[in-house]
Amino acid sequence: MAETGTDIQKAKALLESGELVAIPTETVYGLAGNALNNLAIAKIFEVKDRPAFDPLIIHVPDLLRASRYVQEIPEDARKLAKAFWPGPLTLVLPKRPVIPDLVSAGLDTVGIRCPNHILTRGLLEIIDFPLAAPSANPFGYVSPTTASHVNDQLGDKIAYILDGGSCKVGIESTIIGFDGHSPVIYRMGGLSLEEIEDVVGKVRVEQHTSSNPKAPGQLKSHYAPSKKIIAGNIDELLRTHRSKSVGVISFQKKYDLPFHVVLSPTGSLSEAARNLFSALRTLDKMPVDLIVTEWVPDNGIGRAINDRLRRASH
Ligand code: TXA
Numbered sequence: 001m002a003e004t005g006t007d008i009q010k011a012k013a014l015l016e017s018g019e020l021v022a023i024p025t026e027t028v029y030g031l032a033g034n035a036l037n038n039l040a041i042a043k044i045f046e047v048k049d050r051p052a053f054d055p056l057i058i059h060v061p062d063l064l065r066a067s068r069y070v071q072e073i074p075e076d077a078r079k080l081a082k083a084f085w086p087g088p089l090t091l092v093l094p095k096r097p098v099i100p101d102l103v104s105a106g107l108d109t110v111g112i113r114c115p116n117h118i119l120t121r122g123l124l125e126i127i128d129f130p131l132a133a134p135s136a137n138p139f140g141y142v143s144p145t146t147a148s149h150v151n152d153q154l155g156d157k158i159a160y161i162l163d164g165g166s167c168k169v170g171i172e173s174t175i176i177g178f179d180g181h182s183p184v185i186y187r188m189g190g191l192s193l194e195e196i197e198d199v200v201g202k203v204r205v206e207q208h209t210s211s212n213p214k215a216p217g218q219l220k221s222h223y224a225p226s227k228k229i230i231a232g233n234i235d236e237l238l239r240t241h242r243s244k245s246v247g248v249i250s251f252q253k254k255y256d257l258p259f260h261v262v263l264s265p266t267g268s269l270s271e272a273a274r275n276l277f278s279a280l281r282t283l284d285k286m287p288v289d290l291i292v293t294e295w296v297p298d299n300g301i302g303r304a305i306n307d308r309l310r311r312a313s314h
């Protein structure tokens, strides 16, 4: 078990000496290290068992600090940062040489974001380097949304967990890159397409696969619990798999079953997003052979939920 607490001075000291600290953000918990220290970066890849071709994003306290690490900020990137930082938005921009190639996995761009969580903002304000932080889970598994999720899987491998309670958004940041100066969404996340288009007009969404070199980490199978998961019509799936012990994750409807989580009894997509990863972890631990779930309405943050369900069930 890692030591867990809310001491940002302790987190600072550990990070300065090259250790890793799990940090809370509004999206999911991150596994953080000094982004300018190659040894710390190498540790992140090792602890997560993450392939070296999958780049890390860096975290900064504000736009001014971001500009130290990138070559240029296109007009639309600036507009988006002004509208949504601190918040669940990662911008992929041409990096400056000060960002190690290990962070960007050899790409000439770096993903950068300003997280919205009071503890982590406090920490970012008192250190003089950016924090590289992927989600604090073993590669390919469901992202953690509480300190105890982090402890369950990485507790014996990291020095300290900053405990900031449960994540308010619950799903990873939306990632936006630029084709020339036009924004392109690489990953649907906590910031919705509608919110983005309100600021910069129509944007392109790129289908992410493992063969897309711009978003190397966007594998088809990801965010996956170890149990098999199938998404579709829950009633039909329950009939088809009658002979098995089945766990159910529904959007709104209550089922009279022993292994069951409702994501949002009131049908709120943001509540469903907040509960999704916990639900996957909970059912993964139960004595079920199979998890069945259903798609949620495909608008707002619902698109990001469906994306995670698609990849968890791939
Ligand atoms: O909400 C989040 O973004 C969380 C919290 C901790 O900030 N972080 C997170 O990091 O989800 P990670 O590493 O689990 O996912 C970041 C994704 C990866 O799929 C990676 O491949 C992609 O961002 N990425 C990073 N740098 C990139 C770049 N330069 N170009 C394209 N994709 C990039």
Ligand code: MG
Pocket (backbone or CB within 6 Å): 134, 135, 143
């Ligand atoms: Mg991740």
